[in-house]
Amino acid sequence: MGASDRSVVISGGGTGIGRAIAAKFAGQGDRVTILGRRADVLRAAARVIAGTHPVKVVTVDLSVPEDVEEKLGELPERVDVLVNNAGSRGAPVRDGGLKEVAERWRRDFDANVLPAVLLTEALLPRLTRPGGRVVTLSSLAALRGNGAYGAMKAALLAWNHTLAQQLGPHGVTANVVVPGFVAGTEFFGEPVDEKEIARRQAQTLVGEVGEPDDIAAAVAFLASPEARYITGEFLNSNGGAMLGR
Ligand SMILES: NC(=O)c1ccc[n+]([C@@H]2O[C@H](COP(=O)([O-])OP(=O)(O)OC[C@H]3O[C@@H](n4cnc5c(N)ncnc54)[C@H](OP(=O)(O)O)[C@@H]3O)[C@@H](O)[C@H]2O)c1
Structure with missing residues (x-):
């Protein structure tokens, strides 16, 4: 048994x-x-994540309710920490036709709102009460705007308020981490070029872009026993990019 030994479910953990x-x-x-x-x-x-226990893998499309229901049997019976991290950004609207606009907005809803909502709803009965933690990943785009993607990430903030109200009486917290630009992920498709990284760096106050570990640290804090009195909140991790330069 490890020092912590909680059951932690992480969407988009690959x-x-x-x-x-x-x-x-x-x-x-x-x-x-x-x-x-x-x-x-x-x-x-x-295979590469080192820990006390082997990491378990569940293949599922979290935007499809039937798929989530079908895979429930493969998910842990007890969930101490649920991290809603899965999400992606659609391509911008090209010709501006309303059909395309509607398709892109629906796509970003399916990609960013439904995975968090469906997985959380499915696992609600399995959350440890008291002591459970739900942490959801939003984006600075929710606060500074970025079309449909930003709007969907803002929807997660509103949804989290209700979740925190629902879970609070059971001793379970629900919070959101709001990352700024994070390099070295698949989010932007191709590797981000140096010019763009320099532009993003210049937007921060600390002069550095974020790394996945920076965001993991914020998530781990909100999931920790020490954070038991924090709920319905969001925590920015963006090197000061919210204030800009
Ligand atoms: N990188 C940034 O600058 C940044 C900034 C702010 C917020 N964020 C947010 O941080 C989170 C993680 O992003 P990232 O940068 O680490 O990008 P990423 O490498 O593309 O990670 C997204 C993960 O989510 C999974 N996923 C996407 N849709 C899914 C679905 N329908 N069902 C199940 N899994 C799904 C993907 O795996 P599969 O494709 O195999 O399903 C992938 O592992 C996202 O919510 C993103 O919006 C990122």
Whole structure:
């Protein structure tokens, strides 16, 4: 048994920020389950994440309710920490036709709101009461704007208020981590070029872009027993980019 030994479920735990979060909890001795659509990516992550227990992998498309229901049997019976990290950004609208506008907005809703809502609803009965933790990943785009993606990440902030109200009486907290730009993930598709990284760096007050481990540290704090009195909140981690230069 590790120092912590909690059951931690992390959506999108096969890459980027989610993988760093998985490594953080596994390193603390927790029993980690990572979720995503690509089995090979999840398995590769599970192999390299070092911890006391083997990392469990569940392949699921969290935007599809039937798929979430079908995979419930593979998810842990007890969930001490649920991290809603899965999400992605759609391509910008090109020709501006309303059909395309509607498709892009629906796509970003499916990609960013539904995975958090469906997984949380499915696991609600399994959350440890008292002591359970739900931590959801939003984005600085929710606060500074960025089309449909930013709007969907803002929706998660509003949703989290209700979740915190619902879970508070059971001794379970619900909070959101709001990352600024984080390099080295699959989020932007191709690797981000140096010019863009320099531009993002210049937007921060600390003169550095974020790394997945920075976000994992914020998630681990909100999931810790020490954070028991914090709920319905969001925690920015952006090197001061919210204030800008
Ligand atoms: N990187 C940044 O600058 C940044 C900034 C602010 C917020 N964020 C947020 O941080 C979170 C992690 O992003 P990241 O940068 O680490 O990008 P990433 O490497 O693309 O990670 C996203 C993960 O989510 C999984 N995923 C996406 N849709 C899913 C679905 N429908 N069902 C199951 N799994 C799904 C992906 O795996 P599969 O494709 O295999 O499903 C992938 O592992 C996202 O919510 C993102 O919006 C990122």
